Amino acid sequence: MPIRLIERRPDVSPDRLLSECVPPPRFEPVRFGTYRPDPAEPSQATALAVLRERGTTLAKPRQERTWWRRKAAEQPGKAGVYLDGGFGVGKTHLLASLWHEASGPKMYCTFVELTNLVGALGMRRAVEALTPYRLICIDEFELDDPGDTVLISRLLGQLVEAGVQLAATSNTLPDRLGEGRFQATDFLREIQGLAARFDVLRIDGQDYRHRGLPNAPTPLTDAEVERLAAGRDGASCDHFVDLHRHLAELHPSKFGALLDGVTAVGLQDIREIDDENVALRLVVLADRMYDRDIPLLASGVPLDRMFDERMLKGGYRKKYLRALSRLIALARAGMGQDGRHGDEEERE
Template identity: 30%
Template structure:
């Protein structure tokens, strides 16, 4: 797919960019997507040149300055947008079109899970540097607002009690500073953190979100992500140049031509670099994923952040390379539990990958799972994130 946001389209907004993709045949007409594109176009127009930074001498530090700035933000700050719908409805694609053309000097597009990892890391660093118990939320909000007046969150969801307990105060502080939020989610605001212990304390955050963003439900339509998987060959043997080329084509199809770039995940305070990623699809080679010091936490971070993994060059496994085999077993179990789709090249079919020696029997379950993960029923399962 050509870059949909060419210079002239960037000046016109996300709706013309979306219509251009339809005209070129890259997208099929979809009423739910068209409505979302129109709403994003309206927000794009209201955000042109938007910069809520206070004037000189009106820093956030003083109480009066904070109250004045909050009143100013509430009066002039554009209402954001929360796109909610099932997986594969085109929510992320539309938000990316909007983000790319948004005329906002400071903006950030980030997966919500990654954003919260950064928040916790900064809170931890603040508390370590300020052991006297100073409230870390205002300075954290200052930092985030200085980095971005527009925050675009992909896959907004709340599953962690630690996240739930700080979101209300943090987002109130961000909104006080004029930050505008656009988000995509599979979960409506009223259903966030539903059924979890401590949800009553989370309800003010839900009310705040509904006050500061418009919620648009994208119903019906086609599941474009699942359609990309339909008929796709997922296991390529052997792992040679031809298979590499076929994985290149599969990766391009699965990402819908989106811009590919490295992504950094934070796992237990460490950085895990995903070398190639776009539109919920990650790509690794086997050595980088299973021949380095990675473990279950790393694989879970990948599985929760990406719905599909493209994996190059799985070798035959045996007691001679058991550490790699052990990591691969953990990886497959994690992908299986999270319904992550796997497209791979390998030196053998799953039942022939680990044939001899100690632990060969243990690999039988992994081979069985790899076979199941190639079935059309499996490919139709929704990713829980």
């Protein structure tokens, strides 16, 4: 009998949320030594050298934090580094490598995970929990929600004052490759008072994989999804509408726990989405599934038609494209096809 995700209501402690803030499994083995700069793009070698230097400093044992030491440390360098560039140039590879190089305590999360953490803990408790960290790495810093950006700017401002080092990457749309400097300008404007604390490193280069979405596999039937899920230990099976209604009742910080022990996710009767709230919750679920390499068994509309055309042209477009790329990869994995290379972030 398949698991029903709609019957789960996980309770997630703050300690668990913080313990899960590490690079996803696909970036566990990466290091600076495994990054291969393109000889035709010198900015890649420059970024590697700068981050190696920061990593060397952060690998040293941490000195006691005093007001004098904190002020002295602020003078020669800046508290943050921002990697700006398009898809497939290795920003996430470099960010994860910096995290691996640094001594702890340290934290690695996406921008969405950080906003979810603040939402779950509240600003005061989040500041208290994160102040002891030496380094916080934020992947996919998103600029499409001014409210979230200002919230995180407030948080990071307080952490920088406490001596926390920061590193972040951008999330530039595929059709904006070459316009990364605008992305950097947006970032510096949105983080307001923090801007002077960041060094911006532009990483140029072509995406070493395809651009755009891979082809979505042919959907299964509802009966096939049920049958395949029933034949896999630990697989779940839910109707699409039932699941997205259930997600509306859970805080997004609990979506990872919702998938505990799940070996495959079956979704029956996927329909085109025209509701932004529903879509954004499914984006978070797709991210948590992808982090855990959980295959997808899907029926209904093809995955590349899950978000309507209006939404794919709107302000959250990059989130939807990322989710589609990931879900298509997971669906191919679920059907025994090679679908693990469709995401824009993976860098060997």
